[in-house]
Amino acid sequence: MRPAKNRRVMVVGYDVATALGNNFADTWEQAAAGRAGFRRLSRCETTSRSNVVGEIPDWDPSQLPYVNRKEANLWNADYVFLTMETCRRALLHAGLEIDQQTGPRTGCLIGSALNGTDSYRIAMDNYLNRGPFKVSPYLLPNVCANLPGGKAGMLLGFTGPIFSPQSACASANHAIGLGARMIRDGECDFVLAGGVETCLVPEIIQGFANMLATIKINPKDRAAQDPSQASRPFSLDRKGFVLAEGAGVLVLAAEEAVRGLGLTARAEVAGIGWNSDAHHFTRPNEETIVRAMHDAIDDAELEPADIGAVNAHGTSTPTGDGTEVACLRRVFAKSLAGIPVTANKSQLGHSLGASAAIEAALSIEAMARGMVLPTVNHIPDPAFSDLDVVPDTSRNHKHEFVLSNSFGFGGTNCCIVFRGI
Numbered sequence: 001m002r003p004a005k006n007r008r009v010m011v012v013g014y015d016v017a018t019a020l021g022n023n024f025a026d027t028w029e030q031a032a033a034g035r036a037g038f039r040r041l042s043r044c045e046t047t048s049r050s051n052v053v054g055e056i057p058d059w060d061p062s063q064l065p066y067v068n069r070k071e072a073n074l075w076n077a078d079y080v081f082l083t084m085e086t087c088r089r090a091l092l093h094a095g096l097e098i099d100q101q102t103g104p105r106t107g108c109l110i111g112s113a114l115n116g117t118d119s120y121r122i123a124m125d126n127y128l129n130r131g132p133f134k135v136s137p138y139l140l141p142n143v144c145a146n147l148p149g150g151k152a153g154m155l156l157g158f159t160g161p162i163f164s165p166q167s168a169c170a171s172a173n174h175a176i177g178l179g180a181r182m183i184r185d186g187e188c189d190f191v192l193a194g195g196v197e198t199c200l201v202p203e204i205i206q207g208f209a210n211m212l213a214t215i216k217i218n219p220k221d222r223a224a225q226d227p228s229q230a231s232r233p234f235s236l237d238r239k240g241f242v243l244a245e246g247a248g249v250l251v252l253a254a255e256e257a258v259r260g261l262g263l264t265a266r267a268e269v270a271g272i273g274w275n276s277d278a279h280h281f282t283r284p285n286e287e288t289i290v291r292a293m294h295d296a297i298d299d300a301e302l303e304p305a306d307i308g309a310v311n312a313h314g315t316s317t318p319t320g321d322g323t324e325v326a327c328l329r330r331v332f333a334k335s336l337a338g339i340p341v342t343a344n345k346s347q348l349g350h351s352l353g354a355s356a357a358i359e360a361a362l363s364i365e366a367m368a369r370g371m372v373l374p375t376v377n378h379i380p381d382p383a384f385s386d387l388d389v390v391p392d393t394s395r396n397h398k399h400e401f402v403l404s405n406s407f408g409f410g411g412t413n414c415c416i417v418f419r420g421i
Contacts, residue, residue, distance in 0.1 A: 192252075215242060284407055
């Protein structure tokens, strides 16, 4: 096995689709303005009180030039076209042309927690109500986790490694970390890395509600009249996360490839820390989360005091937020009060396997602009009095390093340090 090249890895472009906008520019504008993108569910019908969600606005894949009627019928898992389009736009943002030289050196790692659940639901309905021969022969490809990345490769022309990291809500950070390692070691020069989630189907919504993970809106809740207030990480009255669809893709590149092609380095993947809890399938383990944060900082050859901002996992659950704060205290000690901690899920909701890539893109953009995004809907919790969550309004804040946290069901932890360029 040839030795690793130990190359530095840069982020040269990104794009997202979120509850705040179906592209990065719209998402950023709304996020910086302190708005939240939640509304009553319209994708489907449910009797659950967890019916405030994050839907991608104005997203209609049938309007994409490469989606004809036949394609739309065959590929009925919504994450397929969402992945293809987000990858296409991320490459445009990067200014990276896929050709005979770059194509074979470009990989694609797109994670997802639930994959083509919506396609399986359609197949099951057809099976029960129309008979077994009405199950689409495309069902299996639709539910294959690697398929969206494969379809993106068919559209865009890259032929490097394609696979889908599967680590629940940490999937996108694992994709970024694995992509960075592949570039560092010389396996690829470029990697499209991120996550996608199209999770708004009745069974998934009800399942999260039944496990007491998502917020249930009762008539007295402040979100009953204003759904935008449903997600409130680190807030005194946090009651669970808001389920959201979304996609995020970062374009990673080797430093010398950036120079050789005249691309713009927007950030560096400076450090990665990843491990597992061996504890419980949903309850986080403080010891391993602390170690993941320290490992990311150590991998970047930094000290905790060097971190200028934190993008928190911040789901808005009582236990999850409390554990993350306890871990941040152990990592940063007395300096924590001076480090802004942003929870993007207060504005975007929790898009599961896509969330970490979206948060990474927003964190990198914020560093470039010398600011930090807010944690909205915040009512101070006296238990977190030492935590600066940037309440409700964006703030000017120059910083060189941001720690982005992501933790998933099954006890998967992945923390990444990005360095601003």
